[in-house]
Each structure stands twice: as structure tokens, then as C-alpha cells.
Amino acid sequence: MIYKISKRVTRDEEGATLVEFAIIAPVFFMLLMGIFDFGHITYVKSILNGAVQEASRNSALENAALAGNTDIIDDKVRTSIQNLANSIERDDIEIERASYFSFDDVNRPEAFTDSNGDSDCNNNEVFEDENANGQWDADIGEEGLGGARDVVVYNVAVTYDRLFPLYRLMGMPQSIKLTASTVLQNQPYAQQADQSPVTPGNCI
Structure with a gap:
């Protein structure tokens, strides 16, 4: 009797699917949430890039410099x-503009005499104050739209919480930061202003 019962139990496959699903389900749902999370990030990044490209093109027009137009953009x-x-x-959305005289100037530091060879502007070393602000700058860009024919770097960064709780299981931060940037030259709606005269300064 015991033998027959044990044999019947070992052959009984009812409920096997439920057990198998219980084993696979966690992995399946993690994979599904990961796909959704990655898809949403890609979508946000795509919309962000498109918005930045459109805004930068609009900013390159002459009327962008008129009062209030930059805020509208x-x-x-x-x-x-x-x-x-x-x-x-x-x-959560950070927007920055930096203008330069030419493409060669983008993200370029002011030149200085590195007397001690430490790659830092310090110890009273002489530097070229190209933007005439009285201090050495690692980036000579000036905040804002600039003027006609100036090159403008337009940066936008957005920080937001992930839609899906996968980050808790994967040890990732809840918030994610996406950035987009573009570089365009303003239209030649006027003669480009001359560069500021270069004056020497001393590094602190």
C-alpha cells in the first residue's frame, strides 16, 4: 500500500507548473522591470536631445537676444x-549657456606660465586674462548667448526618480541624471564684436 501511494505521488505532476513559475517569476519580473527602466531612460534621453537641439537653433537667431525670448525658449x-x-x-532641470569667440575656444582654459610644472595656475604664475574678469579660468566661456557669430554651448541636465523599483534590488541610486549639450554658432546678423584685449594677471 505504501509503495503504491509513494509511486503515485512521485508520478503526480499536478502543480509542477506553479512551482516552476514561482522559481522563475522573480528573475522574469526583474528582467521585465530592467527593460522598462532602460526603455524609459532611452526615451527621456531622446526627448531631451531633441529639445536641446531645437532650443539651440532658436537661440542662434537674432531675436533670441531680445528681452524675455531666452526664457521662452x-x-x-x-x-x-x-x-x-x-x-x-x-x-530638477538645469540649463546653462556659455559663449565663445570661436569653436577653437570651446572649453579652453586661459594660457598661463606653468613655472613649477604642476599643471595648476598658482604661486603667482602669470596668466593671460582673455575674458578680462581679473582671475584665471579653466574655461574662458562667458555666460549667456553672446553676440553675432559667437559660438554658444547649450547644456541641459535633468535629475529625476526612476519609475521602477529595480534600483532597490540592484543597489542603484533612486535618482538618475541625464545630460544633453550642443554647440552652435549664432547667425551673422551683425558684425562680430572684437575679442577683449588680453591683459596679464597673476595666479593666486
């Missing part, structure tokens, strides 16, 4: 991004 970028997730607030 930036607000369109913020609105496009905020529509992607309810958790994105206005303060």
Missing part, C-alpha cells in the same frame, strides 16, 4: 521634459 525645453514624468519639477 528655456521654458519650452522644461515643459517638454516635465511632460515625461510627474516627478520632474522645474528645479
